[in-house]
Amino acid sequence: MPLEDIAVSVYDPRLDNSPTPNVQALLNEIATHLVALLEDGEGSSIDLRGLPLMPGEREALRNALGRGEISARVETLGEAEIHETAFPGVWWSQHRDESGDTVAELIEICLQPAMLTSHPADVGNGLERLHRLIDSDTTTV
């Protein structure tokens, strides 16, 4: 799909409270990354755990970014929740381990998060298993 065809939903960013300087800075950073994505196709991400956010700022950022059309749950080594924000190309991903503790929380600026893409190696493995299934089915039938 060419970039022009990706729907851009207009979001009114009027918030209950004006964003704190940290949130404001992050929104600006995201905007810069989106420009790079549109112009050069270059994706990037922001590690939220590495930022000294004040209590409530993560929630403020979440509110400011809102939720978009896609929400995905990945179950591998614990859960991961990945959703597109109200700004297409801006993804919020939270990775948890088996005990439910967050091991990584990122804002990814990309067309599609790598986590939601099938890896050729996994595809190959799957194909092998599928072949085995077909073979075993034909022998049992």
Added chain:
Amino acid sequence: MDLLTFARGPALQWSLIIFAVGMLWRLTGILLLRRKPDHSEPRHTGTWRGALKLIATRSVPKREFWATTAFGQIIGYVFHIGLVIVIFGFVPHILFIRSLTGLDWPGLPNSLIYLSGAITVAALIAVLIRRVSNPVLRMLSNFDDYFSWLVTTAPVVTGLLAVAHLGARYETLLAIHILSICLLLIWMPFGKLFHTVMIFVSRGTTGALFARKGAST
């Protein structure tokens, strides 16, 4: 041994020993000096009260000289009060004094301490500027004055840097802060900072003398 352990241990230990020796040496040396015999008839017998009175009254600026002494008086009061707040109000300082003497009292919030510290440094800088810019004061000043200023200011500045984590790692800043106090302790008996004790002795002596003479103070 790292710098902080050295500062908290041997450096502090030896500077306190030197401080104790020095303070008592100077004080005993002065108190045991022979005073000139006063053969006059005492006009008044309340010499102790006179001594205490002068210690208090000399701390209040004289109205007649206020116009010329106001700046020096105010700035002097500001940094002396600031030092008292910082030294005796900051909890880690109270804990330090408690570890030596067993005395304990409640501390003040750190924000107040930081503010007092900053004001104290500003006032100390102001008195230094006044000392070097005023021709009379400059002529009166010697190494003792400048060095005493330095050993007084250094602990405040290093303390503020330590709490702000500016310039180096905290343990290094804390060690430098403690070492600057060691320097202050060692210098105190032998330089003009001995006024911390002598101000009471000298004012008291003068007050007692005035009382004996029946002079108005």
Added chain:
Amino acid sequence: MAEHDEYTIGQHLQSQGISRRAFLKFCTAMASALALPPSAALAMASELPGKRRPSVIYMSYQECTGCLESLTRSFSPTLENLMFNVMSLDYDDTLQAAAGFQAEQAREAAMKANWGKYLMIVDGAIPNANNGYCTAAGKSALDSIRETAKGAAAVVAVGTCAAFGGLPIANPNPTGATMVSDIVTDKPVINVPGCPPIPAVITGTLAHFLTFGKLPELDQLKRPIAFYGNTIHDRCYRRPFYDQGKFAKTFDDEGARNGWCLYELGCKGPTTYNACATVKWNGGTSFPIQSGHGCFGCSEPGFWDRGDLYKPLSAGLWHGNMAAELGTAAVAGIAIGGAAAMAARHRQDAHQKKETK
């Protein structure tokens, strides 16, 4: 163990049924823990599977096995266990099944096959005083560490004993214990101190080396800055109470119950660099200060010998009898002062005599 050596990490993951997506998640978590840019996770996830698993040799000397317990009993077993899929642990006398000559042969074979490339992990201090202390397989600890370090690409000193000497080096140090960096001087040494270190800090440091083939950024004590860059105090959730001047005075008073700052009870948070306040323990459940006890400063050199585990950081460390020494000083001061005054009087008398003459 040796039969896996020909496999790449990717093949190994596949044989364990670990998808690349899961591996990407592991890399994302590692990059986040190491404070690397998130793009590093993608680089790790795409490059690592093609590489051969690096050989790791784990040597234990004067230690209590607490560090290995910490490493292997982490709360999130699968994620941490993935570490063992990206490295080939070729020797660890506590974990391996082989014993005696077989174990030593495994170590020698791994060293020979990976000469100059293997990662050596050292756990425990090394006794230096008497060559007979701490002997395994007929070799003294000193000979053993020298021999194994010779072919290593780098040496990771895990735990305070290996990094700074820890408990064994504490006064009077009967075994002449010494730290890894004092013995291994010709190889890069990474210190991962703590008693024990946080599991994620051990695995994170290993992951960095295994992924990028170089040391992470280190502080002046050779500790990875990603984990040891901040003090406990700076990242402590009780910090606001310190700033407000609210302190617990005893372990069971009102302040302690309200969760106030533990500075007065000897907390070493302000001078201790570690990740306890952020990464925390037991899968992020808690850390000492959160459970009501001050920080001991276990990731700092010489923490046993300061003699101030329960003394506030600002208290002096007086060695000897303070009252007696200060009393002596006072008596000496009075004596000198008295002598000075007497000398002054004597001078006055002499002067007066001269004048009256």
